[in-house]
Amino acid sequence: MKLRIPDADVLWDSLLPQRRHELTLHVHEHDLDDLHHVNNTVYLAWCEQVAREHALRLGMGTDALSALGAVPVARQHIITYHRPAMLGDLVRVRTALTLHAGVRSVRAYALDRVNPGDPEGGVRLAECQTEWVWVDPHSGRPKRAPETVSARFGFSDAVLGR
Template identity: 30%
Template sequence: MSTVFDLEMTVQAEHIDRLGHVNNVVYMQWMQEVATAHIDSLGLGLQEYLELKHAMVAVEHHVQYRKAAFKGETIILRTWLNEINALYSFRQYVFYRPQDQAVLFSGNTKWACVEIATGRPKRMSPTFTQAYQPLAVDINPLDFTHIDLKNE
């Protein structure tokens, strides 16, 4: 079983769109960034993918934008795995603004295991299934009470 993974982000000028808030495409980029940071922390990043000759690729996203984020704000990007099988892993995301205790965004991604050379589906190796463990059932992924901001 695994735990949640948090990545602290400060909203920059380049994240802001013409309406003055974080652009919806940026949230998608943040999903990728926090997922990548999480797998790197599990010891299963790009280098390991290349060595193993298979990788996880996104095949489906579902997102919900709840509140706007603005330049200078600190955002906690949280992710965790909630399910895994031989071919797929399912990752959840919640982006949280500690300043007002607001959930800004939630989403999930279905990731498929593929052979890098061919792009064909492949059963996950034991290396993957050992690293990609679902969130422990006793952990509430929406509990942000223990957030310790680096910027404050």
């Protein structure tokens, strides 16, 4: 069942910069499968890559999160594929943190081909949502993300004006 969270691009312009990140990639030979288009597992790897880069940009990489006592682990990935990416394509991968409450966070992703000549905004290749659960890095038990993490990712009351 698909999580009822908007895709990354639906909320993109309204989100604080701390809650969103994007990168642009070129499709290489090693990304392709036997059908000569990007393998489905590569899309998920790209989503993980943009999420990691987002966290690192905010100083919240795995080491920093471990030191704070809570790390995110994936609970569920849902990917909808629309069109294949091909060798040489330019792909924009966007992620947006759309929900952060208790021990759960949700990231939405939008993957678009942005080759020269494509329409403004690109051509949608895939969408993904990942539900993350925060856990204690030593016990593996669920644990609320520390307020420092919430604030850094733009979810604290002070940042949201509450």
